[in-house]
Amino acid sequence: MARLxxxxxxxxxxxxxxxxxxxxxxxxxAFLLPCLVLAMGCFTDVANAFSLRQRLQGAAxxxxxxxxxxxxxxxxxxxxxSKIETYLKLDSAGLGRLTSGPDLxxxxxxxxxxxxxxxxxxxxxxxxxxxxxSVSACARAGQSGSIEISLVLDxxxxxxxxxxxxxxxxxxxxxLKKFTSGGKLADNVKVAIVPFSSRVNFGMPYKDWxxxxxxxxxxxxxxxxxxxxxxxxxxxKWIDDTTWLAQNSDNYYWMGCAEPRVDVEMRSxxxxxxxxxxxxxxxxxxxxxxxxxxxxxxSFCPPPLTELTNDINLLTNAVNEMTSxxxxxxxxxxxxxxxxxxxxWASAWSSGKPRNYGNDVKKYIIFMTDxxxxxxxxxxxxxxxxxxxxxxRTKACxxxxxxALQTICKGMKDAGITIFSVSYSPDADRTxxxxxxxxxxxxxxxSTSTIEAVYQQVASxxxxxxxxxxR
Numbered sequence: 001m002a003r004l005x006x007x008x009x010x011x012x013x014x015x016x017x018x019x020x021x022x023x024x025x026x027x028x029x030a031f032l033l034p035c036l037v038l039a040m041g042c043f044t045d046v047a048n049a050f051s052l053r054q055r056l057q058g059a060a061x062x063x064x065x066x067x068x069x070x071x072x073x074x075x076x077x078x079x080x081x082s083k084i085e086t087y088l089k090l091d092s093a094g095l096g097r098l099t100s101g102p103d104l105x106x107x108x109x110x111x112x113x114x115x116x117x118x119x120x121x122x123x124x125x126x127x128x129x130x131x132x133x134s135v136s137a138c139a140r141a142g143q144s145g146s147i148e149i150s151l152v153l154d155x156x157x158x159x160x161x162x163x164x165x166x167x168x169x170x171x172x173x174x175x176l177k178k179f180t181s182g183g184k185l186a187d188n189v190k191v192a193i194v195p196f197s198s199r200v201n202f203g204m205p206y207k208d209w210x211x212x213x214x215x216x217x218x219x220x221x222x223x224x225x226x227x228x229x230x231x232x233x234x235x236x237k238w239i240d241d242t243t244w245l246a247q248n249s250d251n252y253y254w255m256g257c258a259e260p261r262v263d264v265e266m267r268s269x270x271x272x273x274x275x276x277x278x279x280x281x282x283x284x285x286x287x288x289x290x291x292x293x294x295x296x297x298x299s300f301c302p303p304p305l306t307e308l309t310n311d312i313n314l315l316t317n318a319v320n321e322m323t324s325x326x327x328x329x330x331x332x333x334x335x336x337x338x339x340x341x342x343x344x345w346a347s348a349w350s351s352g353k354p355r356n357y358g359n360d361v362k363k364y365i366i367f368m369t370d371x372x373x374x375x376x377x378x379x380x381x382x383x384x385x386x387x388x389x390x391x392x393r394t395k396a397c398x399x400x401x402x403x404a405l406q407t408i409c410k411g412m413k414d415a416g417i418t419i420f421s422v423s424y425s426p427d428a429d430r431t432x433x434x435x436x437x438x439x440x441x442x443x444x445x446x447s448t449s450t451i452e453a454v455y456q457q458v459a460s461x462x463x464x465x466x467x468x469x470x471r
Contacts, residue, residue: 021259040122045131049118053133056088056096060114060137061469063087067102068110069138069463077102080110084264088114099134109140109470145360147189148308150337152174153322153367154424155302156197160216160324164370164448166423171452173321175366176312180461185310192352193306193318195324195338196333197289198376198386199257202302204242205350209282210258213292220291220300223255239317243304252323257301258287260332262404263387267293270391277335277407279342279415295378295385300326305341308352328374329386330429331405334419334436337365337422338412363417364462367436368446370425373398373405402432407434418465420458422446 063084070083080102081254088096089358101112115138127261151172159165172193177187194200210218222229226246230253233246238254246253261276275285302325304317339345340365346353355361377397378385389397389406412419421433423445430445437443441461444456 014464020074021089026461027166030277034197037072045118045120045123048120049131049133052095052116052118056114056116056133056138059088059096060112060141062133064102064110064137065111065115065464066460066468067112069460071110077166084112091250105138109138111136111138111471125239125337132346136471137469140470141224145188145358145362146152146355147179147186148192148354148361148363149189149462150192150340150363150365151307152194152195152196152333152337152365152367154197154328154370154371155195155322155324155335156326156369156374157324157327158316158328158371158425158427162370162425164451165324166308167448167451168368168424169322171455173316174452175455176315176319178456178463180312181314182239185312185315190308190310190352192308192337193315194333194336194340195302195305195322197302197324197333197334198300198329199254199296199302200332200336201243201256201302201304202243202258202287203240203256205237205240206282207256209287210289211286213264213288215293216289217287220289222291223289226253226255238304238328239314239321240304245303245323251299252301252325254303255301255325256300256304257290259290259293259296259330261285261287261335262331262401263293263390264288266390267387268368272388272404275405278397278411279335279338279344281342281345281348283348293385293387295376295381295383297384302326305336305340307349308354328369328371328372329401330369331401331408334365334405334412335408337367338408338417338425341365341417342415359417360461362465364420365412365417366420366422366458367433368422368424369433371426372427372429373432375401402429405432406435413438418442420444420461422451422454422458424451 029209045210066087067080067084081098085098088098095116096114099113099115102110105111113134115132115134118133119130120128172229172369179186204223207219212218226244227235230246232247236245238245244255262272265272265276290301295363303322306315309315340352342353343356375386375389376384377389377393379393389403392400409419418438419436420442421437423430423433434443444454
């Protein structure tokens with residue numbers, strides 16, 4: 001009986017004990033539940049603020065890179081601020097704002113601070129409606145090493161006949177200005193200018209690159225003494241003070257043009273190999289004077305090219321003094337651009353020595369034309385003849401020259417040169433220009449009203465390739 005009584009008493013005791021304990025836990029849980037929910041909510045709000053900060057940092061980085069690419073000493077501050085604010089709003093769902101800057105750092109870099117408010121959901125219960133976030137971003141140009149640019153410019157007759165020549169020269173001057181500071185080209189930037197039409201002109205300072213061909217003089221007397229060759233002409237010299245120009249009211253006759261190497265190879269061998277389609281320097285593969293080709297007409301020679309330099313005055317003068325005349329040999333123009341950038345030519349140029357390919361140097365060709373390949377295929381012996389057409393005396397010879405063009409473009413891209421192509425008229429060969437370019441984003445179309453903006457866009461893209469975030 002006693003044992004039964006104890007068993008009943010013990011069962012009742014433990015049942016009441018656990019009922020009371022569970023009741024207390026329920027009360028405690030009910031008390032803590034709002035705190036737990038609020039803590040989890042606060043964690044969610046903080047996570048949202050962190051996510052917004054990451055997005056704002058990306059927007060600030062993009063904004064400062066764009067602003068630094070456009071920055072020049074005379075750039076209006078309000079223009080920079082407008083660009084920065086546009087990027088901040090686009091890339092941060094409209095929440096980002098510029099809180100300080102842009103501030104100039106060391107004359108070359110820009111810094112900004114941006115802020116935003118992360119709206120809360122649960123923290124509102126504690127009277128906290130938003131969490132402020134702030135980021136900073138700095139960028140600097142030219143941190144990746146040297147930049148070498150070759151401006152390959154079509155100066156054929158159509159450029160001036162269709163009133164494209166003057167807008168193009170203005171656009172190129174504006175392009176150069178993009179890389180200047182304090183009236184000087186940036187220390188890490190060098191630019192070459194390669195005018196082309198039917199031929200390319202190396203100028204008389206490089207007459208040692210030429211050899212005799214078909215018993216013709218390496219350097220024709222016409223080049224050395226044009227006054228004895230021409231009558232009723234006005235004579236002057238190029239900015240190198242060495243290369244002669246004879247001109248009248250109708251034509252320009254520049255001295256110094258070479259026959260394209262592909263033409264000489266076709267004339268000599270009857271076919272094209274690799275030797276004329278790559279960047280062999282003149283001590284390996286010398287040039288032949290235009291005058292060696294009796295059917296060249298010794299005309300349609302553009303002004304001399306300008307090798308790599310950071311002398312802004314020299315480059316500007318070269319642009320100002322360019323003339324327009326001749327047909328369009330796209331292959332001759334772009335391969336000459338390669339010569340100005342190729343390290344194999346370092347010992348050939350007097351001062352504009354291209355650096356070796358590598359991560360510390362970026363090389364660009366900006367190839368502009370308003371037309372199509374236009375070889376002279378000499379259907380009769382009295383017509384002008386480009387030697388590349390020696391075995392193909394029909395218009396189909398243009399295809400042979402276009403194949404050479406694409407081989408040259410591929411060789412440059414394989415070497416590490418980035419090619420921009422600019423189609424400067426509805427008549428330009430968009431298909432081959434696109435194929436030559438380094439990709440879709442490197443191909444541009446332009447008109448006389450947009451050519452300057454296009455060159456500015458190309459300049460920004462080049463600078464964008466070399467900009468680096470510093471913070």
